[in-house]
Amino acid sequence: MSATPPTGVTVKDFKSDQQVKWCPGCGDHSILTQLQKVLAANGADRDRTVFVSGIGCSSRFPYYMETYGFHGIHGRAPAVATGVKCANPELDVWVVTGDGDALSIGGNHFLHTLRRNVGLKVVLFNNRIYGLTKGQYSPTSEFGTRTRSSPQGSIDHPMHPISVAIGAEVTFVARAIDTDVQHLQYVLKRASEHRGTAFVEVYQNCQVFNPGAFGFATDRTAKADNVLYLEHGQPLIFGKNREKGIRLNGDLLEVVPVDKVPRDDLIIHDERNPDPSMAFRLARMHYPDFPEPMGVFLAQQKPVYEDLLMEQIHAARAKSGPGQLAALFAAGETWTVE
Amino acid sequence: MSTATSEKTQPGRPAPAREIDRAAVRFAGDSGDGMQLVGSQFTATSAIVGNDIATFPDYPAEIRAPLGTLAGVSGFQVNFSSHHIHTPGDRVDALIAMNPAALKANLGDLVEGGVLIVNSDEFDESNLQRAQYQTNPLEDGSLSRYQLYKIPITQQTLAAVKETGLGPRDASRCKNFYALGLAYWLYDRPLEPTRRWINSKFAKVAAVARANTLALEAGYALGETTEIFTTRYRVKPAKLAPGTYRNLTGNQATALGLITAAQLAGKPLFYGSYPITPASDILHELALHKSFDVRVFQAEDEIAAMCAVVGAAFAGAIACTGTSGPGMALKQEAIGLAVMTELPCVIVDVQRGGPSTGLPTKTEQSDLWQAVLGRNGDCPLPVLAAQSPADCFAAAIEAVRVAVKYMTPVILLTDGYIANGSEPWRVPAVRELAPIPVHHATDPATFQPYLRDANGARPWAVPGTPGLRHRIGGLEKADGAGNVCYVPENHQRMTHLRAEKVARVVQDVPAQEVFGDAEGDLLVVSWGGTFGAVRTAIEQAREKGQNVSHAHLRWLNPMPANLGAVLRRFRRVLVCELNMGQLRQLLRGAYLVDAQGLNKVQGRPFMVSEICDRIDQLLGGAA
Numbered sequence: 001m002s003a004t005p006p007t008g009v010t011v012k013d014f015k016s017d018q019q020v021k022w023c024p025g026c027g028d029h030s031i032l033t034q035l036q037k038v039l040a041a042n043g044a045d046r047d048r049t050v051f052v053s054g055i056g057c058s059s060r061f062p063y064y065m066e067t068y069g070f071h072g073i074h075g076r077a078p079a080v081a082t083g084v085k086c087a088n089p090e091l092d093v094w095v096v097t098g099d100g101d102a103l104s105i106g107g108n109h110f111l112h113t114l115r116r117n118v119g120l121k122v123v124l125f126n127n128r129i130y131g132l133t134k135g136q137y138s139p140t141s142e143f144g145t146r147t148r149s150s151p152q153g154s155i156d157h158p159m160h161p162i163s164v165a166i167g168a169e170v171t172f173v174a175r176a177i178d179t180d181v182q183h184l185q186y187v188l189k190r191a192s193e194h195r196g197t198a199f200v201e202v203y204q205n206c207q208v209f210n211p212g213a214f215g216f217a218t219d220r221t222a223k224a225d226n227v228l229y230l231e232h233g234q235p236l237i238f239g240k241n242r243e244k245g246i247r248l249n250g251d252l253l254e255v256v257p258v259d260k261v262p263r264d265d266l267i268i269h270d271e272r273n274p275d276p277s278m279a280f281r282l283a284r285m286h287y288p289d290f291p292e293p294m295g296v297f298l299a300q301q302k303p304v305y306e307d308l309l310m311e312q313i314h315a316a317r318a319k320s321g322p323g324q325l326a327a328l329f330a331a332g333e334t335w336t337v338e
Numbered sequence: 339m340s341t342a343t344s345e346k347t348q349p350g351r352p353a354p355a356r357e358i359d360r361a362a363v364r365f366a367g368d369s370g371d372g373m374q375l376v377g378s379q380f381t382a383t384s385a386i387v388g389n390d391i392a393t394f395p396d397y398p399a400e401i402r403a404p405l406g407t408l409a410g411v412s413g414f415q416v417n418f419s420s421h422h423i424h425t426p427g428d429r430v431d432a433l434i435a436m437n438p439a440a441l442k443a444n445l446g447d448l449v450e451g452g453v454l455i456v457n458s459d460e461f462d463e464s465n466l467q468r469a470q471y472q473t474n475p476l477e478d479g480s481l482s483r484y485q486l487y488k489i490p491i492t493q494q495t496l497a498a499v500k501e502t503g504l505g506p507r508d509a510s511r512c513k514n515f516y517a518l519g520l521a522y523w524l525y526d527r528p529l530e531p532t533r534r535w536i537n538s539k540f541a542k543v544a545a546v547a548r549a550n551t552l553a554l555e556a557g558y559a560l561g562e563t564t565e566i567f568t569t570r571y572r573v574k575p576a577k578l579a580p581g582t583y584r585n586l587t588g589n590q591a592t593a594l595g596l597i598t599a600a601q602l603a604g605k606p607l608f609y610g611s612y613p614i615t616p617a618s619d620i621l622h623e624l625a626l627h628k629s630f631d632v633r634v635f636q637a638e639d640e641i642a643a644m645c646a647v648v649g650a651a652f653a654g655a656i657a658c659t660g661t662s663g664p665g666m667a668l669k670q671e672a673i674g675l676a677v678m679t680e681l682p683c684v685i686v687d688v689q690r691g692g693p694s695t696g697l698p699t700k701t702e703q704s705d706l707w708q709a710v711l712g713r714n715g716d717c718p719l720p721v722l723a724a725q726s727p728a729d730c731f732a733a734a735i736e737a738v739r740v741a742v743k744y745m746t747p748v749i750l751l752t753d754g755y756i757a758n759g760s761e762p763w764r765v766p767a768v769r770e771l772a773p774i775p776v777h778h779a780t781d782p783a784t785f786q787p788y789l790r791d792a793n794g795a796r797p798w799a800v801p802g803t804p805g806l807r808h809r810i811g812g813l814e815k816a817d818g819a820g821n822v823c824y825v826p827e828n829h830q831r832m833t834h835l836r837a838e839k840v841a842r843v844v845q846d847v848p849a850q851e852v853f854g855d856a857e858g859d860l861l862v863v864s865w866g867g868t869f870g871a872v873r874t875a876i877e878q879a880r881e882k883g884q885n886v887s888h889a890h891l892r893w894l895n896p897m898p899a900n901l902g903a904v905l906r907r908f909r910r911v912l913v914c915e916l917n918m919g920q921l922r923q924l925l926r927g928a929y930l931v932d933a934q935g936l937n938k939v940q941g942r943p944f945m946v947s948e949i950c951d952r953i954d955q956l957l958g959g960a961a
């Protein structure tokens with residue numbers, strides 16, 4: 001716990017002295033490492049960085065980061081982090097959460113934090129299962145998932161974090177997968193640079209309770225056909241030989257062979273589109289009907305909550321000067337008793 | 339209007355002015371009739387002429403219940419006096435009823451022979467029916483015990499404001515000011531403060547300002563020029579302590595107290611809150627004062643409000659929230675987090691009738707247990723309660739002071755009665771207010787997150803401080819180092835340390851004072867907003883010669899160090915509270931005292947007479 005200059009930091013500087021206790025083979029390890037690399041590469045000031053989490057396997061994250069950290073209560077990390085950011089907008093505040101934490105018990109806070117556009121980076125580790133409570137289906141589990149609490153198969157329909165986030169007016173939303181470390185770093189770096197709420201969904205393998213949930217996207221032979229990397233200004237193309245593309249047919253997306261359609265038919269990805277409709281369509285692309293998009297779906301500029309909060313305070317002060325208690329006390333009708 | 343002290347005729351005035359010590363007036367009408375507004379005006383004017391005042395606004399939970407029904411009746415009671423008073427009065431000396439429902443709902447509180455002014459225009463067939471009157475009370479002789487004045491207030495108002503050209507709908511909306519003018523005449527109060535208020539309030543709509551002023555003046559003129567009224571009354575200024583005064587509601591006082599505390603600590607004030615009756619006015623008031631670096635966060639729910647408070651406290655703000663019963667229940671988990679992470683913050687619970695949604699606009703003291711005992715685990719925290727509207731100011735500052743000194747969440751209990759009620763507040767000189775010292779940890783060489791100072795408090799190390807990076811949270815912490823720790827002995831030790839720290843707050847709790855004799859037959863114990871009614875009852879009982887004393891508790895946890903000794907000096911102990919006996923249970927548990935209870939849960943404050951009756955009962959009638 002000694003003071004260090006903000007620059008010249010290495011990955012090691014972001015590792016706390018606490019032993020990492022996730023299961024071997026858990027995707028969380030990779031996310032931790034990639035985020036430490038991104039922060040080191042950014043030259044982030046550890047003393048001005050705060051990690052806030054809720055409850056769940058992912059939420060142990062702050063203990064492993066040599067930054068300030070707050071391990072909160074189930075589902076409430078976005079609310080705690082909002083308080084941190086309002087109290088000190090200068091801090092770089094990250095929220096680490098999971099599918100159960102963010103979308104089930106904390107659903108309300110998740111929605112409202114995104115809509116306000118508070119300057120937080122929210123990283124959701126989606127493993128489609130409850131890990132820490134030992135294997136119950138989560139709000140992102142596939143319909144029919146057999147778990148300890150759904151031995152005959154889950155009868156809940158899953159929700160999709162990116163669809164939800166876009167519905168909640170998020171200004172930055174992206175997806176990555178734990179095993180594709182270069183791309184994960186890219187997405188986390190983009191999130192770190194966004195002003196306002198940056199939301200990143202990471203497909204994360206729970207080795208113990210839901211292993212291989214994202215096999216379609218990690219399997220060496222299949223992934224090229226099942227994953228599509230979004231690039232701003234580029235057409236939506238995927239496949240082993242980049243032979244397939246996505247176009248709009250009427251209202252619906254469809255997969256087409258790129259050599260059979262005019263190049264102009266393919267959708268050109270525009271992450272800055274002020275209209276989130278296309279981003280929402282992309283968020284609806286699910287395996288096995290479609291390749292699942294990875295990368296930045298949306299990156300918009302909108303006024304940021306803590307800026308607006310402080311602007312109102314500065315405006316009040318500009319108008320009447322910093323508050324004076326004597327004037328506050330004597331405001332309104334007063335009378336004097338001799 | 340007891341105690342007439344003089345009676346003299348004013349030259350040029352039709353009615354003699356009778357000097358009285360005090361009077362209580364209630365304005366009652368439909369919730370859309372503007373009764374709260376004219377009640378507040380009458381209060382402000384009475385304060386300005388120097389009376390001591392206490393008010394009791396009583397309004398329905400529905401914003402606009404069906405017109406003319408009992409459910410929609412809204413009332414505002416003001417007690418004004420030439421001497422010091424503690425309550426808005428058990429009964430009223432004058433009732434202004436704007437419709438049959440208002441009459442029906444309030445008549446029971448009017449003293450025999452009291453002044454009863456009714457708006458006779460509203461006593462038509464359909465309104466009588468809505469108020470469930472079989473016959474017209476203005477004509478069936480049932481009101482013969484009162485000084486009844488049937489005044490066609492609506493018609494008179496329409497005639498008075500005709501020149502402004504307002505349509506009949508807008509014009510008739512001025513009738514509350516007509517009634518106010520009449521009340522001003524009856525109690526010999528000046529119109530000027532209300533004229534000023536109207537002009538500033540309706541500065542942008544000149545016609546409305548003019549119409550309201552005309553209605554006000556016409557009401558006053560009715561008393562002045564006709565001989566309808568046989569008497570008018572005069573209440574001389576009270577002998578308050580010298581100083582500048584201002585009328586404050588409890589919620590306003592709480593808001594000012596929180597701002598002041600943050601200023602005294604030299605920190606921003608973060609207020610995270612979710613709208614809830616009757617606490618929302620704190621949020622509204624704070625939102626007006628951003629120049630004091632007040633950071634108001636209207637959260638998505640009660641839970642988020644409390645969690646944001648915890649986050650803001652972690653990051654170094656004076657962090658507070660306000661709520662009421664059901665919201666308090668929702669906040670408990672996050673309050674537990676603040677206890678575990680030992681972060682300073684203040685939770686204001688403006689209590690209302692419960693359980694569940696209960697009686698949102700009515701008062702109660704039934705959150706004491708959830709304040710002191712709520713939350714999972716052994717989870718103690720300091721709890722104090724304000725005793726009157728103006729006292730909320732000092733109580734809020736005290737709460738912040740203790741929170742920061744001991745690094746703990748503090749619960750401040752107020753209630754709907756003192757939150758909405760008002761009384762004169764002596765404006766303090768800023769230099770009278772002691773700074774709130776804040777010590778942030780800065781030295782990496784000696785820093786440990788859960789190292790304790792002499793008060794048992796851990797260091798407040800805020801993110802952004804070079805070299806003090808640390809991680810805290812809801813999991814049990816190792817004593818000192820603060821890392822997650824499941825060692826059995828450590829949990830026991832930490833549980834003790836948390837409890838000892840809160841117990842140590844007793845250093846800042848003044849010794850319990852007793853009003854009256856220090857020992858005797860009966861000690862009446864109260865806490866929070868019932869102070870006024872209980873103290874008035876004790877004063878009256880002692881005047882009658884009864885051997886009874888009063889101990890009013892400000893701190894509910896920890897309780898004053900000498901409280902056990904105080905209780906044991908009396909043969910009997912009576913605990914008066916607006917719940918089923920929550921403080922009584924705590925006192926019995928802590929001091930093994932066989933305390934009796936006077937418990938009322940009607941959504942209304944105690945009447946002084948109810949307490950006097952119980953004292954008589956316990957002491958076997960007047961001594």
Ligand code: SF4
Nearest residue numbers: 023026057131206207
């Ligand atoms: S239970 Fe699953 S998510 Fe949790 S640490 Fe183990 S592998 Fe990771």
